Amino acid sequence: MDAHSTIYNDLTKILVTREEIAQAVRQLGMQITRDFAGKDLVMVCILKGACVFFTDLIREVDLPLNTEFMSVSSYGSGTSSTGVVRIVKDLDRNIENKDVLIVEDIVDSGRTLSYLVSVLRQRHPRSISIATLLDKPARRVVDLTVQYSCFDIPDAFVVGYGLDYDEKYRNLPDIGVLSPKIYESNP
Ligand code: 5GP
Numbered sequence: 001m002d003a004h005s006t007i008y009n010d011l012t013k014i015l016v017t018r019e020e021i022a023q024a025v026r027q028l029g030m031q032i033t034r035d036f037a038g039k040d041l042v043m044v045c046i047l048k049g050a051c052v053f054f055t056d057l058i059r060e061v062d063l064p065l066n067t068e069f070m071s072v073s074s075y076g077s078g079t080s081s082t083g084v085v086r087i088v089k090d091l092d093r094n095i096e097n098k099d100v101l102i103v104e105d106i107v108d109s110g111r112t113l114s115y116l117v118s119v120l121r122q123r124h125p126r127s128i129s130i131a132t133l134l135d136k137p138a139r140r141v142v143d144l145t146v147q148y149s150c151f152d153i154p155d156a157f158v159v160g161y162g163l164d165y166d167e168k169y170r171n172l173p174d175i176g177v178l179s180p181k182i183y184e185s186n187p
Contacts, residue, residue, distance in 0.1 A: 007168075007169060007171075007172055008172070008176070010169070010178060010179050010182050011159075011160075011176035011177060011178060011179060012176075012177045012178070012179045012180075013176060013177050014174050014175070014176045015153060015156075015158055015175050015176055015177055016134075016151055016153075016161075016174065016175040017174050018161075018173040018174050020151075021056075021133075021150070021161060021174070021175070022056075024133075024150035024151065025053070025056045025057055025060055025150070026060050028057060028060070028131065028148055028150060029057055029059075029060020029061045029062075030060070031148065032057075032060075032061050032063075032101065032131070032148070033060075033061050033062045033063055036061075036063055036065075036099060036101070037063060039099040039126075039127075040097065040098045040099055040126070041061075041063055041064075041065040041066070041098070041099050041101060042065065042066045042067075042068055042093075042095055042098045042099065042100050042101070042125075043057075043058055043061070043065055043066070043067055043068070043101045043103055044067075044068045044069070044070055044091065044100060044101065044102045044103060044120075045067065045068070045069045045070070045103050046070055046071070046072065046102065046103065046104045046105070046112075046116070047069055047070065047071040047089065048071070048162070048164070048170070049104070049105035049106065049162050049163050049164065049170075050103050050104050050105040050133070050162060051162050051170075052161050052162035052170065053103065053105055053133045053161065053162055054067075054103045057103060057131070066093070066098075068091045068092060068093060068095075069089065069091075069092075070087070070089060070090060070091055070116070071087070071088040071089035072085050072086060072087055072088060072112060072115075072116065073085065073086045073088055085111060085112050085115040085116075087119070094123070095120065095123050095124075095125045096123060096124045096125065097124070097125065097126050098125050098126060099125065099126050099127045099129075100120060100125045100127065100128045100129070101129050101130075101131055102116060102117070102120070102128065102129070102130045102131070103131050103132075104130065104131070104132045104133075105132070105133055105134065105162050105163050106132060106133065106134040106135070106136065106158070106163060107130075107132045107134070107135045107136065107140075107144065107146055107149070108136050108139045108140075109139055109140060109141045109142065110140045110141060110142040110143075110144040111141065111142055113130055113132075113144055113146075114142045114143075114144050117130070117144075129147040129148070130144075130145070130146045130147055130148065131147065131148035131149075132146055132148070132149050132150070133149075133150050133151065133161070133162075134149075134150065134151050134152075134153050134158065134163075134175070135149040135151070135152050135153070136152075136153055136154070136155055137152055138154070138155050139155055156177045157177065157178050157180075157183070158175050158176065158177055158178065159172060159175070159176060159178045160172030160173070160174050160175040160176050161173065161174065161175050163175065165178050165182065165183060
């Protein structure tokens, strides 16, 4: 905690520790290894929030796989969804007949992933699944099937382990609830 004591001061509490994350990522990696054996797996990292989760997760999957990166605009610097989703960086390669696993940091309203799945489906992959580190089921506004989820969390704005507020806090090794005073003073 010492090395990050200044950013930890901006949290009201730690919700998921680095040890809990590491254990969940290991288990998810084993599950993906079982479920995708013999398939043509492409793991798609949704930038930037999923980057830390993604780089840990792919190393827990004991299968040949391809990695792809995609960036979509969602929240800007605020803390609630606008519903506007735009592809900022697209995949580099064709996913036709591939088994696509979208790796996301957090599912909130579900709008971002619902849009992404519909876009990627038009490219005729063999299958599309979703793996998310965090899920806020209480906030869902669209019907979305999430095949893999590490942690259900309450309706609070969280940062750390890749998740940001205004591009900060991604480097926190744990996941914590951001103190409202941080975003209330910077609307
Ligand atoms: P959705 O489209 O499901 O409402 O929002 C998904 C995106 O919103 C996530 O990829 C993430 O960028 C952002 N988001 C949702 N909740 C949180 C949160 O608690 N903390 C952070 N940092 N981002 C969030």
